[in-house]
Amino acid sequence: MTELVVTGLNKSFGTQAVLEGVDLTVPAGSLTAILGPSGSGKTTLLRIVAGFEPADSGTVRLGERTVDGDHHERVPSEQRNIGYVPQEGSLFPHLTVAKNIGFGLARRERDGQRVDELLEMIGMSGLGRRYPHQLSGGQQQRVALARALAGRPGLILLDEPFSGLDASLRTSVRADVHALLHQTETTALLVTHDQDEALSMADHVAVIRRGTICQRDTPQGMYINPADAELARFVGEANLIPGVFAPTWVKTPFGNLMLHGALNGSARHDPDTPAVVLIRPEQVRLQPPGSVGLGLPGRVLDYRYHGHEAMIRLAPDAGPDDLVLLARAPGRIEFPPGSSVSIVIQGPVVAWPAAPDDELG
Amino acid sequence: MATAPRATQPADGLRPVPRGGRPTARAGRTGGRSWLLFGVGCLIALAALAPLGFLVLEAVQDGSSTLRPLLFRRLTASLLWNTVSLTAVVTLFCAVIGTLAAWFVERTDLPGRRIWAVLVVIPVGIPDFVTSFGWKSIFPSIHGFGAAALVMTLAVYPLVYLPVAASLRNADPAQEEVARSLGLGRLQTFWRVTVAGARLAILGGCLLVALVMLSEYGAFEILGFRTFTTEIFTEFLVGFNSPAACALSLVLVLLSLIVLAGEGVSRGKGRVSRSGPLAARIAHRHLLGRARLPVLAGFLALIGLALGIPIGAIVYLVLRGGHSTLPSASILSAAGHTALYAAAAGLVATLAALPVALLSLRHTGRLPQAVERSIYLVLGIPGLVIALALSYFSERYAAGFLYQSATMLIGAYALMFLPLALVAVRASVAQAPPRLEEVGRSLGCSRLEVLRRVTIPLVAPGLAAGFCLVFLSAVTELTATLVLIPTGAQTLATEFWAFQTNLSYSQAAPYAGLMILIAAIPSYVLGRWFDRMPSRSGTAA
Numbered sequence: 018m019t020e021l022v023v024t025g026l027n028k029s030f031g032t033q034a035v036l037e038g039v040d041l042t043v044p045a046g047s048l049t050a051i052l053g054p055s056g057s058g059k060t061t062l063l064r065i066v067a068g069f070e071p072a073d074s075g076t077v078r079l080g081e082r083t084v085d086g087d088h089h090e091r092v093p094s095e096q097r098n099i100g101y102v103p104q105e106g107s108l109f110p111h112l113t114v115a116k117n118i119g120f121g122l123a124r125r126e127r128d129g130q131r132v133d134e135l136l137e138m139i140g141m142s143g144l145g146r147r148y149p150h151q152l153s154g155g156q157q158q159r160v161a162l163a164r165a166l167a168g169r170p171g172l173i174l175l176d177e178p179f180s181g182l183d184a185s186l187r188t189s190v191r192a193d194v195h196a197l198l199h200q201t202e203t204t205a206l207l208v209t210h211d212q213d214e215a216l217s218m219a220d221h222v223a224v225i226r227r228g229t230i231c232q233r234d235t236p237q238g239m240y241i242n243p244a245d246a247e248l249a250r251f252v253g254e255a256n257l258i259p260g261v262f263a264p265t266w267v268k269t270p271f272g273n274l275m276l277h278g279a280l281n282g283s284a285r286h287d288p289d290t291p292a293v294v295l296i297r298p299e300q301v302r303l304q305p306p307g308s309v310g311l312g313l314p315g316r317v318l319d320y321r322y323h324g325h326e327a328m329i330r331l332a333p334d335a336g337p338d339d340l341v342l343l344a345r346a347p348g349r350i351e352f353p354p355g356s357s358v359s360i361v362i363q364g365p366v367v368a369w370p371a372a373p374d375d376e377l378g
Numbered sequence: 379m380a381t382a383p384r385a386t387q388p389a390d391g392l393r394p395v396p397r398g399g400r401p402t403a404r405a406g407r408t409g410g411r412s413w414l415l416f417g418v419g420c421l422i423a424l425a426a427l428a429p430l431g432f433l434v435l436e437a438v439q440d441g442s443s444t445l446r447p448l449l450f451r452r453l454t455a456s457l458l459w460n461t462v463s464l465t466a467v468v469t470l471f472c473a474v475i476g477t478l479a480a481w482f483v484e485r486t487d488l489p490g491r492r493i494w495a496v497l498v499v500i501p502v503g504i505p506d507f508v509t510s511f512g513w514k515s516i517f518p519s520i521h522g523f524g525a526a527a528l529v530m531t532l533a534v535y536p537l538v539y540l541p542v543a544a545s546l547r548n549a550d551p552a553q554e555e556v557a558r559s560l561g562l563g564r565l566q567t568f569w570r571v572t573v574a575g576a577r578l579a580i581l582g583g584c585l586l587v588a589l590v591m592l593s594e595y596g597a598f599e600i601l602g603f604r605t606f607t608t609e610i611f612t613e614f615l616v617g618f619n620s621p622a623a624c625a626l627s628l629v630l631v632l633l634s635l636i637v638l639a640g641e642g643v644s645r646g647k648g649r650v651s652r653s654g655p656l657a658a659r660i661a662h663r664h665l666l667g668r669a670r671l672p673v674l675a676g677f678l679a680l681i682g683l684a685l686g687i688p689i690g691a692i693v694y695l696v697l698r699g700g701h702s703t704l705p706s707a708s709i710l711s712a713a714g715h716t717a718l719y720a721a722a723a724g725l726v727a728t729l730a731a732l733p734v735a736l737l738s739l740r741h742t743g744r745l746p747q748a749v750e751r752s753i754y755l756v757l758g759i760p761g762l763v764i765a766l767a768l769s770y771f772s773e774r775y776a777a778g779f780l781y782q783s784a785t786m787l788i789g790a791y792a793l794m795f796l797p798l799a800l801v802a803v804r805a806s807v808a809q810a811p812p813r814l815e816e817v818g819r820s821l822g823c824s825r826l827e828v829l830r831r832v833t834i835p836l837v838a839p840g841l842a843a844g845f846c847l848v849f850l851s852a853v854t855e856l857t858a859t860l861v862l863i864p865t866g867a868q869t870l871a872t873e874f875w876a877f878q879t880n881l882s883y884s885q886a887a888p889y890a891g892l893m894i895l896i897a898a899i900p901s902y903v904l905g906r907w908f909d910r911m912p913s914r915s916g917t918a919a
Contacts, residue, residue: 069816094819101820107813111835120831121821168822 018045019080019171019204026075035061037228048205050219058228059208068094100165100173106157108149114160115145121168135163155186175207212252249295256342260294262286267294267368270336275365291371301344302361312359317352419737422730423752429767436770440621448625461605465591471531472587476538484546486664501684502536503901505854507596508890509533512688514600515883526603532684538583545579585641592634593760595857606630627763634758692887699884716869720852723791724845727799735804753800761794765858787862791852799844806840846900
C-alpha cells in the first residue's frame with residue numbers, strides 16, 4: 018500500500034507538449050482510472066510514473082520516496098517497486114507461465130510456493146508449464162497481472178490492459194482483476210480510453226485532456242456532475258440542451274428543471290444568462306401517449322433494442338426544430354418509430370453557462 | 379452503465395494531440411546510446427554501398443572515351459539479350475513451378491506431402507554450379523540457352539516455392555470459400571483469390587530468382603552460355619581488362635537495380651492483410667481425385683531432375699573414382715579454410731546487421747529507413763561486382779593492401795550476404811520489443827539482467843539463424859571467391875572449380891559432395907526456424 022502523488026508534471030517530445038502541469042493523487046490501496054482519448058497524454062503519464070520516461074519537470078512521489086523530481090535523482094524503474102501490466106500483456110514468449118510469474122522474484126522463490134499461490138489466485142493452477150502462446154487472451158492478461166503482483170509491489174500500473182480482449186471476455190477479466198487488486202489491497206493506476214471500464218472499476222476517475230487533468234472525482238460524481246459539457250459527452254451519453262438560468266433552476270424547452278446542488282446553495286449562476294443543460298438519457302422517461310402524466314409530446318425517431326434496455330431517439334414537439342433527445346428505457350416496452358410519446362425529465366440536472374459559439378447536440 | 383453501448387467517441391473538444399508527439403515505444407530512447415546506434419548504422423550503410431561507389435569512381439576516372447567503345451558494341455547487345463531473355467524465361471518457369479508445387483503441397487491431399495515438402499526445398503541447398511556440373515557430367519553434350527534455362531530452373535525454383543508455401547499456409551482459408559460462395563469456379567478461385575493472395579510472395583520469390591540469374595557465374599560457365607557475369611569474369615581474370623569489366627559491371631548493376639525497382643513498383647500499394655489472427659484454422663484441403671497420379675508423377679519428375687541428377691552424378695563419380703582419385707589431406711585443409719572464412723563472414727555480417735535491425739525497428743524517421751534500404755540495395759549488386767570493386771579499390775588506392783587477403787575475402791562475403799543476415803536478425807529483434815524490456819525493468823531487474831534474461835534469449839535464435847544463413851551462402855560461394863581467394867589458400871569451391879575446369883570430374887565430385895553435406899543439414903534446420911517465425915510473432919507478445 019503506497020500512495021502515489023504526482024505534482025506539476027510537465028513533459029514534451031520535441032516541440033510537442035504532451036503533459037502540462039499534471040497533478041494527481043492516488044490514495045493508498047485505491048484504484049484510480051486515468052480516462053482520456055488516445056493521444057491525450059495518459060500513457061505518457063503512466064510511463065513517467067513507471068520510470069520508462071523522465072519527466073521534464075514536476076515530481077512523482079511513491080509513498081515517502083520521491084522517484085522523479087526536480088531536485089532528486091531519478092530512481093530507475095527496477096528500484097521503484099511497481100508492477101506494470103502493458104496493453105498486450107507482453108508475457109515473455111520464451112518462458113513458461115510459472116517462469117513468467119516468478120520473473121521478478123528472488124532466485125530461490127522462483128520455483129516455490131509464491132508462484133503456485135499466484136497461479137491459484139488467478140485461477141490457473143496446473144497451467145504453470147504452458148507457454149504464453151498456448152493461452153487465450155484473457156489468460157495471458159491474468160498471467161501478466163500475476164507477474165506484476167508477484168513481488169508485492171506498492172503500486173501497480175495498468176496500461177489499457179483489457180482493450181485487446183473481446184467484449185464478453187473483457188467484462189469478466191475486468192471483474193477478476195478488480196477483485197484481485199482489492200484482495201491484495203494494491204494501489205493501482207489504470208489508464209484507459211473506455212469510460213465504461215473507468216466508471217465500473219475505479220474508486221476515482223481522472224479525466225485527462227490535452228495534457229492536463231481536467232477533473233478528478235468518484236465515478237458517480239464524474240457521471241452526474243461533470244465539470245463541463247465536453248466532459249459530459251466524454252463520460253457516457255449526453256443530451257446537451259439549450260436553456261436559460263434562473264435562481265435555482267434552468268428554463269428549458271422541457272420546462273423548468275431543478276439544478277444539482279440547488280438545495281445546498283452550491284449552484285449559483287447569473288439569472289437570465291444562456292445555459293447548456295446536461296440531461297442523461299436515463300433521465301428521460303417515456304410514457305405511451307395518452308397515459309396520465311405531465312409529459313411533453315414528442316415523436317419516436319428510431320428505436321434500438323438491446324434486450325435489457327432500449328435506446329430511443331426522440332424529436333420533442335417543443336424546442337428548436339433540430340432538437341433530438343436520446344432516451345434510455347427498459348426493454349420491455351416497445352416504442353415503434355413514428356409513434357407519439359410523452360416525455361418527462363426526471364431528477365435534477367447540471368448546467369453550464371453557454372459560450373457564445375457553443376454547438377449543441 | 380455497464381451495459382451502455384460504448385459511447386466513447388470523444389466529443390469534438392477531446393480531439394487527440396497529433397500523433398507525432400506520442401511517445402510510442404519505438405521512439406522512446408533518447409540520449410547518448412541512440413546517437414551511437416545512429417552513427418554505427420550510418421557507417422555500416424556506407425560500407426555496404428562502398429563497392430558501388432568504387433565502381434562509379436572507377437568508371438568516372440576511365441572516362442567516357444574509354445567506356446563508350448567498350449559499352450556500345452555488338453558484344454554488349456548480345457550479352458544483354460542473353461542475360462535478359464534467360465532471366466525472364468527462368469523467372470517465369472520458377473514462378474509457375476514454385477507456385478504450383480507450393481499449392482499442391484499446402485492445399486491438396488497430395489499423398490506423402492510431408493516428404494515432398496522437404497524434398498522440394500533441398501535443391502536450394504545445392505550450389506547452382508554443382509547442379510550444372512552434375513548435368514554436364516551425365517549429359518556432356520548439353521549446352522547453350524536451353525540447357526541453362528532447364529538447369530537453372532531446377533536449381534532455383536525453391537526460391538519461389540518457399541515464400542509461396544509460407545504465404546499459403548498463413549492465408550485465410552475462408553477467402554476461398556467466400557469466393558466460391560460468390561459464384562467463382564475452382565479455376566477462377568485459384569487464380570483470383572489463391573494466386574492473387576500469394577502475389578507478394580510470388581513476386582518476392584521471382585525477385586530472388588532474377589537476382590540470382592543476373593549474378594550467376596559458375597553454372598553458365600559450365601554450360602557454355604555467355605551472360606554479363608561470365609563476360610565480366612573473363613575480361614577481368616583472363617583478359618586483365620579492368621576497364622571493360624568495370625563498364626560491363628555497371629550495366630549488370632543497373633539491370634539488377636531495375637529488377638529491384640520493378641519488384642517495388644509491381645508490389646505497389648497493394649497489401650495482403652488479414653483481419654483475424656494467423657492460421658485461425660486449418661485450411662480445407664482440395665481433393666485431387668483423378669488428378670492424383672499425374673500430379674504425383676510430376677513431383678517425381680521434378681525431384682528426379684532437380685535432386686536425383688546432381689546428387690546421383692556426384693555419388694556415381696565419387697564411387698567410380700575409387701581410391702585413385704580420393705582426395706588427400708587437401709580436401710580437409712580446403713574444408714577448414716572454407717569453414718573458417720564462412721564462419722568469420724557469418725560473425726561479421728550478423729554483428730553488422732544487429733545495429734541496423736535495432737535502428738530500423740526502434741526508431742522512426744528517414745535516416746533509419748535509408749540505412750535499412752541501403753543494406754537491401756546490396757541484394758542488387760552481384761557478388762562478382764563486389765569482389766571486383768574491392769580489388770580495384772585495393773589496387774588503386776591502397777597499393778594492393780589487403781588484396782587477396784583473408785580479411786578482404788571475409789569482408790566481401792560479409793557485404794554480399796549482409797541483407798540475408800539482416801532479414802534473420804530483424805525478425806529476431808522484432809521478437810524482443812522494448813515493451814518486454816520495460817516489463818523486465820519494472821519487475822526489479824537491472825538493465826544488464828534484462829539483457830541476460832530477456833533480450834538475449836529472445837534474440838539469440840535469430841542471430842544464430844543469421845549466422846547460419848551467411849555461413850551457408852559463403853560455403854557455396856564461387857564467383858567472388860575465385861577473385862579474392864588469398865594467395866596459397868584453397869576452399870572447397872575453388873578446388874572443385876580447378877578440377878572441374880580441367881575436366882577431372884571424378885576429382886571434383888568429392889568437393890561438391892562435401893559442400894552439399896555442409897550446406898544441406900543447416901538449410902533444413904533454418905527452413906524449420908523460418909517456418910516457425912510468423913506463428914511465434916503472431917501469438918506471443
